[in-house]
Amino acid sequence: MESNPDKKHVWDKVNNWEEELLFLKSIIEKTELVETIKWGAPIYVYNKRNVIGIGGFKNYFAIWFLNGVFLKDEKKKLINAQEDKTKSMRQWRFTSKDEVNEKDVLEYIKEAIENEKQGKVIAPSKKEAIISVLLNKEMELNPALKEAFEKFKPYKQYEFLEYIESAKQDKTKLSRIEKVIPMILANIGLNDKYR
Template identity: 35%
Template sequence: MTDNRLNPKVDAFLNKSKNWKEEYEALRRIALDCDLTEDFKWMHPCYTFEKKNIVLIHGFKDYCALLFHKGALLQDTHGILIQQTENVQAGRQIRFKNVQEIIAMESTLKDYIHEAIEVEKAGLEVNFKKTSEFNTPQEFQNKLDESTALKKAFAALTPGRQRAYLLYFSQPKQSKTRTSRIEKSLEKIRNGKGLNDE
């Protein structure tokens, strides 16, 4: 494929791909056919319209996927969009196990991409849940109640950082695992850092 719209970082990503290479190339062609700009973000091929993220190509052990950044706003007339986890608010995936599935769905995929472009053109935004709507595990609530300084430090974090901590603390089923995660994160919170900040 000789095309001045191709991003060399995506070429490098595809050349290194051991799994899903053929599928990635088919999805790339479809995205470019929709006049999207090829970029490389979050270590994956990403396709944009006027610098707004539309779709991302990524792979997992059992499937590869086309991730629509604002998939929650699409009509999903074919019922093929998948919410990865209950905590994912905006993104939706269409999953594939082989290149034949992608080829068979090409016109549908293009329809979905064009709809996603229209969502961006219209300036539509996903209404995210407020941090206060997320569950605060009792173990963390106890820590907040015990320490005014911790409570202030947590309140000073950005809403996204607060949500990341609340989701991370809530995931384990066992109280001792939740408590362990909380204990390991207290210093970061006090220092105004997010879960993944160095």
């Protein structure tokens, strides 16, 4: 295959970190991680589980640790790129090849692999249970409705409750309850028509 010098690497968004990213790759190759391409970037996996990724951005190139929240980070290198969005991912940014200390980088990667082996992951947060006082009243008055509602799988019950309780005013909640009662009795889930 003929290489095209103009072809940009997908993982180097701005194409000005080629040498630096190849240097990072050469360090990662000393570990037991296997390179794959996901989301248009090199992601390194252990036992098919994503451990780290690398990429180039406008002002820096970085290694991101997909479960970086578990790293001890004794050298205080890691940052959370999106505070409110990412619970577990952490980034180590560099602005030049000289900043990459191979020994430190390998230490962090090996710790990340170790954490993966131990299965350290953040479980997705459980949805809060929703209670609808108005629907409960309705079900007390109508045992058939209660029985029909209980036949639904928990996620479908949740969808009904969320639909009712996301209304701000009681009168809206009541009109929504009126709308869903025939569906519940007919054993039709709130979002079935979209499924």
